[in-house]
Amino acid sequence: MLFIIEDRVYFRIDDGALWEKNDEGAKVILSPIVARLLHLFLQEKGRVVTREEIMNYVWEKHGLEPSNNSLNQYVSQLRKLMAHFQLPDETLRTVPREGFVGVPYYMMWQRECQRYVL
Numbered sequence: 001m002l003f004i005i006e007d008r009v010y011f012r013i014d015d016g017a018l019w020e021k022n023d024e025g026a027k028v029i030l031s032p033i034v035a036r037l038l039h040l041f042l043q044e045k046g047r048v049v050t051r052e053e054i055m056n057y058v059w060e061k062h063g064l065e066p067s068n069n070s071l072n073q074y075v076s077q078l079r080k081l082m083a084h085f086q087l088p089d090e091t092l093r094t095v096p097r098e099g100f101v102g103v104p105y106y107m108m109w110q111r112e113c114q115r116y117v118l
Helices: 032-043 051-058 068-084
Strands: 002-005 009-012 017-020 092-095 099-102 106-109 115-117
Touching: 009 032, 032 051, 032 068, 032 099, 051 068, 051 099, 068 092
Parallel strands: none
Antiparallel strands: 002 009, 002 106, 009 017, 092 099, 106 115
């Protein structure tokens, strides 16, 4: 599945690749944890995702032990990637005492090349 963020940054969940439109040769391959984190924020499109939900989806579901410290470190890595691709700050926002809201504007392409605007 291919996600298009802000109509110029592409994210492919299958291999964790992230790249600028028309420059797939300069793609960045995300670690599995960062890729799952970004995928979760894309799936939940603008909804507050609690720390517990994130830890379950990104770590526990894959047999890994989560921690708040690890979550903070990976969110920081994801924010640095967003800055690298010059995405707006609101692409990933902290909601104090609740969780995070991520990536409110994107499009998704299915493998069959059917386009869905979400």
